[in-house]
Amino acid sequence: MSDGGIFDEMHGATGQLRRPYAAFKTWFDAEAPKRLRAKQREAEDLFRLTGITFNVYGRAEAEERLIPFDIVPRIISAREWQKLCRGIEQRVRALNAFLHDIYHRQEIVRAGRLPVEMVAKNDAFLPQMIGVEPPGGIYTHIVGIDLVRTGDDSFYVLEDNARTPSGVSYMLENRETMLQMFPELFSLNRVAPVETYPADLRRSLAASAPPDSSGTPTVAVLTPGIYNSAYFEHAFLADKMGVELVEGQDLRVVDGRVAMRTTLGYQPVDVLYRRVDDGFLDPLNFNPDSALGVPGIMDVYRAGRITIANAPGTGIADDKAIYSYIPEIVEFYTGERPILENVPTWRCSEPDSLAYVLDNLENLVVKEVHGSGGYGMLIGPAASRKDLAEFRRKLRARPTNYIAQPTLALSTVPIFTRSGLAPRHVDLRPFVLVSPDGVKITPGGLTRVALKKGSLVVNSSQGGGTKDTWVLED
């Protein structure tokens, strides 16, 4: 089932069934395709009724769309997962250390390991955070590390999401759907649970509360509102954590604290899990036109009287230009070799790299340094001559705005189609929680899958789907 050296996670490179999939495959082969097709439809109905939908940006009608769900799980062995965990933990510790350093003494720049212009000229660097001590000392509390796989033992970090990683609600609902539809699969396999995530999240946020908050810290989720593409997830997480879901207009600064307007008056909030971008967080300190934020919240934050998760300014750590320095960053702060490798990356800001990228554009993936969601990227092998010419112009005009990477032979996992199992490319976003109590990684994560044959684009905004992701327990 492998072609052109692409690693299939079910069938390996040689076409032989891999161990983690053994029990699943036996079950699958005994199932009537007709029943499975009916189950696939049932899954869609479940998602629609629960309202697990997202709004697509740039569409006239604000229709809610489903992210397609595939019933074939992506299965990871306990051994594979343990190694990934070590690498992920090392990486998020380094990211937090880097963030603290970059907003304080900038030792890494002084040591000559990171060029000063990577900080000074970087839009993701937030001068308002210089010298600020976040409560609990954590900058990025909720992290998503995007991984891709190219072989039996080779995983790469494609990007870090240190600002507001999304998708965790899909991880949870995908599992819930599989449990409802195929309970027997969970008797045949020992799958590590993911259901504890919301409780872990709440515990982790509470542990990061300002030291002077008395009793049980009050946690709230800040959403831009119901028209935001990820609103479902914001409501979902608030609901599962049992905390309030607030918008900017529900909050104001009262007596030096951030407080929410309740039916009984204003009540202080200790920890705000914000799903609003930095620029909109505080119209007094950032974008003055923002109606999504809370005027003055940054002043409360600087006074150490509220925890904002993730901290403002964490974007400097997941910026795509900084990404290429992460191996150095890991070594600098942990004193260890990075366990997880980066994808080789050309920084177009460097003249030699730019020349290489321009010469080899048809073989490369080019990304905007500050982009996300698969918007504004070029996939060389799939691009038309016109697209390539346009990107050459863009690259020459603003080289610092881009990085380039080789098109990796991403691994595949089969999806269930009309004609049976068919391999499709996948990536993986494990979710990581960081608090003063430690690092917690939920076993599995969100597997995104490109539904089109041969396609490498897994983003939901570009027609990708998702799968339940299993980590097997030994």
Next chain:
Amino acid sequence: MLGKTANGLYWMYRYLERAENTARLIETGQRIALTRSGNGDADWEPVMQTAGVAGGYHAAHDSVSKEAAIDWMLRSRDNASSVLCSIDAARQNARLVRTALTHEVWEAINGCYMDVRRVLARKLGERDLTPALKSLRQRTALVRGATHGTMLRNDIFNFCRIGTFLERADSTARILDVKYYVLLPSVASVGSSIDNVQWETILRSVSAMGGFRMVHGNRVTPPEIARFLILDRRMPRSLNFCVSKIRDNLGYLAQDYGARLPSHDIVDGLAARLMANEIDEILELGLHEYIEEVLAALGEAGRQIEIDYRFAE
């Protein structure tokens, strides 16, 4: 609990109740039009008046036709109180307060929304109207059932109930406001078929045909209908019933929060009045004036509740 959440719950249940009431009026209009001779189109003017949507209709149409009136009340996007818009708004509010709802209630309202959008996607022919309205009734009943069966009896529940009963009281009062003249003893030529139809319309508009018959048999008189709809405490759409419920729910909130607020006084006053009045008294003072006063008090109560519980900044 956030003020915004109280606001969302209150409006979610108001809109849900409004959708149901409008659907009931359409059903009544349809039934009356089918069971009497004469001009079917003209019957729809008073139906739209009782639903409070006649003004908007005339701004958008030159004349009244049955087909256009039904479409206006059922699925027009230009009529904010149409069934379709009301269900949309109820569900939009439900999304806003999703964390306050149980999973069952959310699924019920979301299922209701999906079903209504499917059923009302196109203009309905005469044959499709009855099943569409029936399905709507079942869907909204499911939301109410899930609410009763799964929600905690706390402040969340109280705001749901206050929204429901304010809308319902408002609807019953409006029906009486438009139709009061039919119930005046002076013009009642007892036994004439026209009046029988009018009275039946009123009772059907509040789903009270069966209930009324159970209490009064087949002896239908205008003062009894007026009494039933205004004062009867057993009748779940009477003004007295609805206002008592609002008073009770505000009372629970006062206990829960340990605070009596100005809205409580407004509602207590109205409830006391409805308890004390006799129908003869009301008719003597003027049915129309009485209803107008009740409507004004309901409006004032609604506005004060929004202020008291900080629905908005």
